[in-house]
Amino acid sequence: MVRDTYQIVLSVIGVLAALGALAWALDGLIFDDVFAFRCGVVIVMASITMVVALLNSQSGGNS
Secondary structure, three states: OHHHHHHHHHHHHHHHHHHHHHHHHHHHHHOOOHHHHHHHHHHHHHHHHHHHHHHHHHHOOOO
């Protein structure tokens, strides 16, 4: 049960990181900052992958 709580907390942190990175990517897109845009997109993709992996491992493989 404690392990499930940590997975949920890490998933919430991943979602918040994805939202922050999305804002950073949009800022880079609006103000023509290529570095901010690319890093933001990479962090968004990594955060979403982490959240899906954490929540999928919690379900035990059942869909």
